[in-house]
Amino acid sequence: MAIAQRRKTHTANVGGVLVGSNAPVVVQSMTNTDTADIPGTIQQVAALARAGSELVRVTVNNDDAAAAVPHIFDGLEKMGVHVPIIGDFHYNGHLLLKKYPACARALAKYRINPGNVSIGRKDDTNFGAMIEVAVENQKPVRIGVNWGSLDQSLLTSMMDENSKLDEPKDARDVMMEAMVVSALKSAEIAEKYGMRPDQIILSAKVSGVQDLIDVYRELAKRCEYPLHLGLTEAGMGMKGIVASTAALGVVLQEGIGDTIRVSLTPAPNGDRTEEVLCGQQILQSLGIRSFMPQVTACPGCGRTTSVFFQEMAQDIQTYLREQMPVWKMKYTGVEEMKLAVMGCVVNGPGESKHSNIGISLPGTFEAPTAPVYVDGRLFTTLRGDAIVQEFIKILDQYVDSHYAAREEVHA
Numbered sequence: 001m002a003i004a005q006r007r008k009t010h011t012a013n014v015g016g017v018l019v020g021s022n023a024p025v026v027v028q029s030m031t032n033t034d035t036a037d038i039p040g041t042i043q044q045v046a047a048l049a050r051a052g053s054e055l056v057r058v059t060v061n062n063d064d065a066a067a068a069v070p071h072i073f074d075g076l077e078k079m080g081v082h083v084p085i086i087g088d089f090h091y092n093g094h095l096l097l098k099k100y101p102a103c104a105r106a107l108a109k110y111r112i113n114p115g116n117v118s119i120g121r122k123d124d125t126n127f128g129a130m131i132e133v134a135v136e137n138q139k140p141v142r143i144g145v146n147w148g149s150l151d152q153s154l155l156t157s158m159m160d161e162n163s164k165l166d167e168p169k170d171a172r173d174v175m176m177e178a179m180v181v182s183a184l185k186s187a188e189i190a191e192k193y194g195m196r197p198d199q200i201i202l203s204a205k206v207s208g209v210q211d212l213i214d215v216y217r218e219l220a221k222r223c224e225y226p227l228h229l230g231l232t233e234a235g236m237g238m239k240g241i242v243a244s245t246a247a248l249g250v251v252l253q254e255g256i257g258d259t260i261r262v263s264l265t266p267a268p269n270g271d272r273t274e275e276v277l278c279g280q281q282i283l284q285s286l287g288i289r290s291f292m293p294q295v296t297a298c299p300g301c302g303r304t305t306s307v308f309f310q311e312m313a314q315d316i317q318t319y320l321r322e323q324m325p326v327w328k329m330k331y332t333g334v335e336e337m338k339l340a341v342m343g344c345v346v347n348g349p350g351e352s353k354h355s356n357i358g359i360s361l362p363g364t365f366e367a368p369t370a371p372v373y374v375d376g377r378l379f380t381t382l383r384g385d386a387i388v389q390e391f392i393k394i395l396d397q398y399v400d401s402h403y404a405a406r407e408e409v410h411a
Contacts (some may be wrong), residue, residue, distance in 0.1 A: 015084025
């Protein structure tokens with residue numbers, strides 16, 4: 001089934017990155033450094049940006065963090081890293097944005113959680129103060145509802161109303177509706193304080209796969225704001241990757257979603273950029289965007305008792321990841337390239353013919369030859385101990401001859 005057409009929304013400009021129906025789905029991430037640690041935060045933001053994060057969010061939770069933001073921005077600019085920085089505010093954002101105007105100016109967007117400001121309590125003064133700063137600086141906002149910090153007065157009111165119905169809804173359904181209502185009401189208040197509709201992005205973050213699907217389907221029906229997708233607190237490793245993919249894949253398939261984040265819990269001292277690569281892979285696997293050449297490789301079986309094809313697939317994947325920053329500057333369209341590294345004669349030649357470049361390695365008891373196919377035709381047959389190096393040489397030649405140089409494109 002083809003991807004549904006993207007729902008029509010307003011298009012927000014976040015520090016030069018467009019978010020909305022007419023723009024590509026944007027991959028974003030968030031640092032886990034202490035924002036007051038200026039060198040450490042600069043280093044992590046730069047790593048996330050180089051991995052492909054098009055927006056990076058940082059925590060702004062106290063005076064030291066707010067004071068650090070302009071220095072982080074300046075440090076990144078000096079490094080030639082121009083990724084927009086988003087400020088993540090909870091509880092005291094109205095105070096920090098007013099007290100540190102340089103922080104307010106440096107940030108490309110403010111993330112506001114209505115459940116952690118004054119909305120739903122006595123008044124919306126604190127929320128309004130943040131919106132006023134955003135309007136003054138012409139910054140977009142993401143109004144991010146999270147079921148872990150949902151406006152309790154709103155939820156209690158809706159639960160009470162539901163209990164009086166002749167046929168009350170399930171409590172879970174009331175909570176999903178409360179999240180949608182909280183997001184939409186907060187957006188309405190933001191507009192009342194002067195925000196334009198194209199300066200507002202909404203999210204409704206939950207940690208359950210089916211909950212995410214249901215809440216975003218409903219939110220998409222009832223507004224034209226761009227939507228930020230993400231399974232909050234997705235978890236570690238395979239659990240987080242699979243759950244995020246399952247949830248985001250469904251709604252993206254339906255044309256819902258304008259920017260995504262995969263909220264993986266990293267292993268201790270783990271690589272934060274994993275969440276960026278995962279987000280990119282979700283979009284590329286669905287055919288929504290392309291970020292780097294894709295390698296098809298078989299899982300192996302009793303016909304492939306040697307690990308050579310596994311090592312080669314890994315070597316090629318690593319080589320592609322390392323080369324992409326260079327190739328992106330020099331070539332256009334190379335991210336669309338498809339490769340195959342196959343382990344035996346059963347599907348090897350056929351799969352290789354379906355790729356731009358493919359190699360079928362000899363399985364157990366097969367002749368020690370490795371046919372290479374280029375654009376569906378047998379190109380050469382490799383033998384010996386230098387197969388990987390020879391295949392990479394063919395790959396480099398293919399890239400150089402098949403993808404127009406960017407200088408030529410703009411000439």
